[in-house]
Amino acid sequence: MICLLIIASCSKDEYSGPASADSFIIKEVEEEKIVEVPTTVTVNVPTPVAPSDYDFNRKGISTVYYTGQSSRLKMAAALGSAMNSNASTKEQIKNMFDNGEGFTDATLNGTGKKVGNKTGAYGSATVKPIFDTWITDFVDNVIPAWNNDASKGVAGKYTDPGTGGRTVYINKQGKEYNQLFMKGLIGGMANDQIINGYLSQSKLDGVKANNDSGVFEYTPPGSAEANVTKMEHYWDEGFGYLYGLDDQTNPKLGASGDVLLNKYLKKIEASDEPGIAKKIYDAFTLGRAAITAKNYTLRDEQAKIIKVELSKVIGYKAAYYMYSGGSNIDSGKIANAMHALSEGYGFILSLQYTQKADGTPYMTNAEVNALLAELDAGDGFWDHTKATLGVIGKKITDATGLLPQNVY
Amino acid sequence: MKKILTLLILILLITCSKESGSDTIVSVVDATPVVANSSDTSANNDADSNTETNTSDTSSDSESTSFDRKAMLENWVNNIIIPLNEDFKTKLNSLKEETSKFKTSPNSENLKLVKEKWLIAYKSWQHIEMFDYGKAEEIYYQSKMNVYPTDTERVERNISSETYNLDNANNNDAQGFPAIDYMLYGIADTEEKIIEKFSQSDNKYISYLTNVIDKMYRVTSEVSSYWTDSKDSFISSTENTATSSINKVTNDFIFYYEKGFRTNKIGIPAGVFSGTTLPDRVEGYYSKIYSKELALEALAAVENFFSGKKFNSDIKGEGLETYLNFLKSDGSDLSKSISDQFAIAKEKISGLNEDFTSQISSDNNKMLVTYDEIQKGVVFLKTDMLQTLSISVDYVDADGD
Numbered sequence: 001m002i003c004l005l006i007i008a009s010c011s012k013d014e015y016s017g018p019a020s021a022d023s024f025i026i027k028e029v030e031e032e033k034i035v036e037v038p039t040t041v042t043v044n045v046p047t048p049v050a051p052s053d054y055d056f057n058r059k060g061i062s063t064v065y066y067t068g069q070s071s072r073l074k075m076a077a078a079l080g081s082a083m084n085s086n087a088s089t090k091e092q093i094k095n096m097f098d099n100g101e102g103f104t105d106a107t108l109n110g111t112g113k114k115v116g117n118k119t120g121a122y123g124s125a126t127v128k129p130i131f132d133t134w135i136t137d138f139v140d141n142v143i144p145a146w147n148n149d150a151s152k153g154v155a156g157k158y159t160d161p162g163t164g165g166r167t168v169y170i171n172k173q174g175k176e177y178n179q180l181f182m183k184g185l186i187g188g189m190a191n192d193q194i195i196n197g198y199l200s201q202s203k204l205d206g207v208k209a210n211n212d213s214g215v216f217e218y219t220p221p222g223s224a225e226a227n228v229t230k231m232e233h234y235w236d237e238g239f240g241y242l243y244g245l246d247d248q249t250n251p252k253l254g255a256s257g258d259v260l261l262n263k264y265l266k267k268i269e270a271s272d273e274p275g276i277a278k279k280i281y282d283a284f285t286l287g288r289a290a291i292t293a294k295n296y297t298l299r300d301e302q303a304k305i306i307k308v309e310l311s312k313v314i315g316y317k318a319a320y321y322m323y324s325g326g327s328n329i330d331s332g333k334i335a336n337a338m339h340a341l342s343e344g345y346g347f348i349l350s351l352q353y354t355q356k357a358d359g360t361p362y363m364t365n366a367e368v369n370a371l372l373a374e375l376d377a378g379d380g381f382w383d384h385t386k387a388t389l390g391v392i393g394k395k396i397t398d399a400t401g402l403l404p405q406n407v408y
Numbered sequence: 409m410k411k412i413l414t415l416l417i418l419i420l421l422i423t424c425s426k427e428s429g430s431d432t433i434v435s436v437v438d439a440t441p442v443v444a445n446s447s448d449t450s451a452n453n454d455a456d457s458n459t460e461t462n463t464s465d466t467s468s469d470s471e472s473t474s475f476d477r478k479a480m481l482e483n484w485v486n487n488i489i490i491p492l493n494e495d496f497k498t499k500l501n502s503l504k505e506e507t508s509k510f511k512t513s514p515n516s517e518n519l520k521l522v523k524e525k526w527l528i529a530y531k532s533w534q535h536i537e538m539f540d541y542g543k544a545e546e547i548y549y550q551s552k553m554n555v556y557p558t559d560t561e562r563v564e565r566n567i568s569s570e571t572y573n574l575d576n577a578n579n580n581d582a583q584g585f586p587a588i589d590y591m592l593y594g595i596a597d598t599e600e601k602i603i604e605k606f607s608q609s610d611n612k613y614i615s616y617l618t619n620v621i622d623k624m625y626r627v628t629s630e631v632s633s634y635w636t637d638s639k640d641s642f643i644s645s646t647e648n649t650a651t652s653s654i655n656k657v658t659n660d661f662i663f664y665y666e667k668g669f670r671t672n673k674i675g676i677p678a679g680v681f682s683g684t685t686l687p688d689r690v691e692g693y694y695s696k697i698y699s700k701e702l703a704l705e706a707l708a709a710v711e712n713f714f715s716g717k718k719f720n721s722d723i724k725g726e727g728l729e730t731y732l733n734f735l736k737s738d739g740s741d742l743s744k745s746i747s748d749q750f751a752i753a754k755e756k757i758s759g760l761n762e763d764f765t766s767q768i769s770s771d772n773n774k775m776l777v778t779y780d781e782i783q784k785g786v787v788f789l790k791t792d793m794l795q796t797l798s799i800s801v802d803y804v805d806a807d808g809d
Contacts, residue, residue, distance in 0.1 A: 098682070098683030098684075099683070116683055117681070123779075124776070124780045125675070125678070125680045125776040125777075125779040125780055125783070126773055126776040126777060126780065128680075129679070129772070129773070129776065131681070150492060202790070202791045206801055209800070238756065365780070
């Protein structure tokens, strides 16, 4: 109940109707107000003690598995190789990408898992077709020019001078497609699936009732019976997109065969943000424990840490490769420059699959497209200089607020 | 639920004391609560002050009153659902009658009339499809009416064998509007040949067409009667449970927007869910030119239901829009965001080719951009609106994991 008592006083006799504003004199008066006093009640919130590692069991049997994510990470790496091999055909690559079939590693075939339908799944529908055009251009225009000398407007091979000079196979704009593809998947698949998919509040809350009543829906490979709830498993699947090829309880990063987020988290840990890796791992671990404890506030707090921190990997690298490309152009290392810009192009595409603390991405789909159009203009990478790339780099750092190391 | 009664009593005492030599006007307009004590408030006031006391009881807190959920259900069923169903039934009946004339005189003029009535009914159907509730849900109404692409082989097999059961779910894609679309436009490559097929002495084609339409009319009558018969129980189901009218219909509405509208009309043909575009999956594939018109009609149906617009009128009654406005917290205008997003989606659809099949082959990116704008609406409805209304989603996406 709010009772508001206001007593004001003023002189009566001088008042003669509305006056102009500048004739007003503001006088302090006393007001008496009774305001609502908040009461504090104590409720018990289940708060798990942070476990030391991502190890969760029921009756001694692990409830954690993410085989589908491990498969997709391997598929992504195989697609990367295929996008840099002159033995590839369009049918092969499309079959791998869209159908999850035709991999040399036979264990990846027939799993029902695909990279294609998890590419840009939560964002603009225009993104997946961009990957498709890359496949087409690579097979139709780069492979036939495999042994030609690449130059401005001409697809082919480019080797930097000197011993150990890098060789790239690029399209007429300078694009090394496996780099676009992999770096595009870092955001377009791995980060998107984690932040907009499995760790999103809507996805997790959609299975809240199920988790509240402790319904076990899934049966891990090492278990004879279902022992994990949907919400727990969703969280594990998010975990799997980062650690799917790493050590679950003691991740080393730079996991063998993982060319996506895990690899670049290691780089950021080593340079731009030491400590970031532990922060993310701990948040995954505590968030998982929070789900089991049905503490969804704690869960969402951890999810937010993961989203914000993982997004930084993309944020740093998108800018870094613009500057690095510029430096290489300046020093005449064109193959290095094309390689760096190709990585940067993919990371810029990935910028739309990020989340800042306020829940918005560093850049929207439209902003990303505008930036990519700058890189694509004219003869693409060939038309850029250290100065023009610096401008693009600045736009990225303005959007992310992150200044990558070792580029100035 | 704990009921909180908030009573705001504003006692305004304006005491005007005599003070010489200054024009002093103090107006207290802002009653922002501040911590103050009651000590010597009248110390400066003269005894002859003019005291005015104004007491008002203001119930500005939304929790002190509640949204009239019953009024919303009444508006939905009486002013929207029942009239829509009646109207649709009438339109199907016209199609039935026109088809019967065409059967008697299979000529170009009568075929044209059948096509016209088919389109009118098809557009009316766009308003009905979202109400997968009660009888409609029980008899799989939508699956009888609008599964596309239609299975042309099955349609032809049914026609030639003359032994088929339209109640069998295997025939869902061999009946309804898409099957008629095929029969009126796709069974031969010229109109002359199409009329020829309907004029065959064995009557196989015309019988199938007639049977399909009769079946549609029959199930529609069932659904229509259901609504009239059960409207009282529908209206009285005002609680917030998984099976209450509001929760179910709201979920049906969002499900329709996401699946029937976004996915089926735009997403699938544009290849959003597959590696490649699937231009033969558009609605009205054989007539070619109506896919956009049908999509726009569906969006209009969505807008109408959201805004609680009464059938055949511009008057808005209680609906999701007014409900959201009632609950809206300061600084957010979700219902406006939703309406604006519908308007953007409408603009995008309007910019497409009237035949989505040719839009997909000429510039599929336009379809995808349209899809994006429709999808933004899904997020508003499914995440933000349901959260505001405290309604749980009653359907889940297939995970594939």
